[in-house]
Every structure is written in C-alpha cells, then in structure tokens.
Amino acid sequence: MNSKHREVEWQDLAPSLAKMEKKNPYLVPDGYFENLQSRIEQKVNSAKAQRSRSNIIPMWTKYAAAACLTIAMGITLYLNLNQQTPTVNWAEIPEQEIVSYLELHLDDSDTQLLFDQLNPQQTNIRIEHINNQDLENYLNQQL
Amino acid sequence: MGIADSEILEKFSRESTKNEAFGLLIQKYQEKIYWLCRRMVIDHDDADDLVQEVFIKVWKNLDGFRADAQLYSWMYRIASNECLQFLKKQKQRNQTSLDDLNHQLADQYGSLDVLNGDQIQAKLYSAIATLPEKQKLIFQMKYFDELKYEEISTILGTSVGGLKASFHLAVKKIEEHLKNND
Numbered sequence: 457m458n459s460k461h462r463e464v465e466w467q468d469l470a471p472s473l474a475k476m477e478k479k480n481p482y483l484v485p486d487g488y489f490e491n492l493q494s495r496i497e498q499k500v501n502s503a504k505a506q507r508s509r510s511n512i513i514p515m516w517t518k519y520a521a522a523a524c525l526t527i528a529m530g531i532t533l534y535l536n537l538n539q540q541t542p543t544v545n546w547a548e549i550p551e552q553e554i555v556s557y558l559e560l561h562l563d564d565s566d567t568q569l570l571f572d573q574l575n576p577q578q579t580n581i582r583i584e585h586i587n588n589q590d591l592e593n594y595l596n597q598q599l
Numbered sequence: 600m601g602i603a604d605s606e607i608l609e610k611f612s613r614e615s616t617k618n619e620a621f622g623l624l625i626q627k628y629q630e631k632i633y634w635l636c637r638r639m640v641i642d643h644d645d646a647d648d649l650v651q652e653v654f655i656k657v658w659k660n661l662d663g664f665r666a667d668a669q670l671y672s673w674m675y676r677i678a679s680n681e682c683l684q685f686l687k688k689q690k691q692r693n694q695t696s697l698d699d700l701n702h703q704l705a706d707q708y709g710s711l712d713v714l715n716g717d718q719i720q721a722k723l724y725s726a727i728a729t730l731p732e733k734q735k736l737i738f739q740m741k742y743f744d745e746l747k748y749e750e751i752s753t754i755l756g757t758s759v760g761g762l763k764a765s766f767h768l769a770v771k772k773i774e775e776h777l778k779n780n781d
Contacts, residue, residue, distance in 0.1 A: 469767065470774035473723070478743070481720035482637055488647075492633070493625045496654045500621070503655050 601627050604670040611661055621661075625654060628671065631744070632678050638739050639682040640689075641728075649685060653678045668753070675754045679736055686732055726776035730769050737762055738769040 610620035
C-alpha cells in the first residue's frame with residue numbers, strides 16, 4: 457500500500473521524477489562490502505588501542521604534575537619562611553666603599569638616572585662650586 | 600529479516616559478546632550508511648572514509664545509547680552529521696560556497712561518465728546535486744531510503760512540517776531541473 461500511495465504522491469507533485477526508475481547508478485569496487493566489515497573492525501581496534509594508550513598517559517602525567525606543583529609550593533613556602541630580609545645600615549658603610557662600588561658598577565644611564573632623581577633642595581651640590589678642571593675631567597672620562 | 604536491533608544491543612552490553620555484536624551491527628547497516636554518505640559526497644573514497652568514521656563513532660558511543668530510541672535513526676544522525684561536516688570542510692578547503700560546490704558537482708554529472716553511462720540517472724543526480732545540503736539529505740532519506748517524515752524528524756531534529764516543506768521544495772526544484780534539461 458505504502459509504495460503505491462507514494463507513487464501517487466510523486467505523480468502529483470513531480471510527474472517527470474515519478475516516471476523515473478529508482479535505481480542506484482553508482483559503481484562500487486568489486487568486493488567492497490565483503491571487505492568493509494574487516495576494515496572497519498581494524499580501524500576500531502586501532503582507535504581502541506589509541507584510546508587505552510591515551511588513558512594511561514594522562515593518569516601518570518596528572519600525578520607527575522600534581523607532585524611537581526606540591527614540591528614547587530613546598531620550596532617556595534620554605535624559602536619564604538626562612539629567608540630574612542637583610543637590613544643594611546647605610547651609615548656604617550665607609551664612604552670610600554660606596555664610591556668604589558659606584559665607580560665599578562655605574563654606567564652612563566645610571567648617572568643620568570641619579571641626576572634625574574637628585575633633589576636640588578636636599579643636596580648641597582651646587583654646580584658653581586665645582587671647579588672647571590673637575591668638570592672637564594669628568595666629561596673626559598664619561599663622554 | 601536480519602537480527603533485531605534489540606538483540607544486537609543486548610549482545611553489545613555484555614563484554615564477552617561485544618565484538619560479535621559490533622560485527623553484526625556493521626553487517627546490518629554498512630550498506631545503508633555507505634549509500635547515504637555516497638549520495639551526499641559522491642566520491643567513493645570520501646564515502647569510504649566517512650562510513651568508517653561513522654562506525655568508529657558508533658563503537659565509541661554505543662554504550663551510552665538509550666535503548667528507547669531507534670538504533671538506525673541514531674546511526675543515520677551520526678552519518679548525516681559526518682556528511683554535513685565533511686561538505687563544510689570541503690567548502691572551506693576549496694574556498695567556495697556550498698552552492699558553487701553543488702553546481703560544480705552538477706556539472707560533473709553532465710560532462711563525465713560518473714554514473715555508469717546512464718544519462719537519465721545522470722540528470723536526476725545532477726538535479727539533486729544542486730540542492731542545499733540539508734534539503735539534499737531530506738530528499739535522499741525520503742526518496743531513496745523511503746523513510747517516514749517522523750523518522751527523518753528524529754534523525755535530523757527538524758519538525759515534520761518543516762521536513763514536508765523542504766521535501767516539496769526539493770522535489771519541485773528537481774522537477775524543474777529535469778524539465779529544463781530535457
């Protein structure tokens with residue numbers, strides 16, 4: 457009944473289409489469907505193997521990551537608890553040592569930075585108190 | 600009459616008969632799934648890849664399949680989604696719209712002997728190729744697989760009314776194409 461009913465439905469709606477014979481015109485390689493099952497099963501088996509491998513790897517990587525994190529947190533905590541910030545009494549450091557340190561480690565950009573940070577109100581450096589020879593020596597050395 | 604779906608599912612649920620059940624499932628549905636894919640993507644190699652992908656997905660998800668749904672509807676849904684995704688990727692790869700792709704396929708039918716030299720069928724398939732993807736799926740399920748609207752509705756998640764409208768539109772387009780190319 458169904459196919460007859462469908463035919464009528466087709467004829468009304470699309471007579472050219474209804475007249476056409478319903479057949480499969482595509483070609484398939486010989487023996488394709490006979491081999492398809494085993495090919496699918498092979499593919500499923502390799503997918504299963506891949507799945508079980510990927511199930512193992514995340515397990516140990518998760519544990520390893522957790523262990524690393526715990527160790528890192530432990531070390532940080534330990535260092536923070538035991539580390540005492542050294543307090544420096546600048547007044548006790550001899551002036552010559554400071555000068556030597558600055559001579560050794562200061563470069564042009566630091567000099568500029570020091571000048572920028574210098575508050576003329578709080579210093580007793582006056583450019584007019586520097587003699588020309590010292591100024592010339594400084595410029596010769598630094599520029 | 601082959602083995603019942605319920606029997607396959609029952610066997611699949613037991614570890615000792617799982618592989619046997621899957622083998623039975625492939626035997627029962629491989630051709631239907633292949634032809635659904637083949638009519639959508641046309642090329643045999645593409646259809647072959649797709650049918651394998653579909654069964655891998657079925658294997659992975661069959662444990663979670665709810666027995667109150669139809670097994671073949673569920674498999675058809677997986678296959679339909681795979682085909683639509685494949686066509687979408689193909690479109691992106693070729694930097695072309697699906698409409699253009701469909702017309703290229705339609706031209707292919709007109710100029711090449713891809714359909715075993717059958718000119719009348721070539722016209723029909725050329726007409727089908729011009730349909731939008733979802734309309735093409737609906738037409739194939741209704742015309743070739745002779746599924747009911749209710750079944751297609753379950754597979755594609757579209758209302759029966761919407762399906763009827765799509766199918767009628769598809770049939771009209773095909774009819775026009777056949778008339779114009781007489």
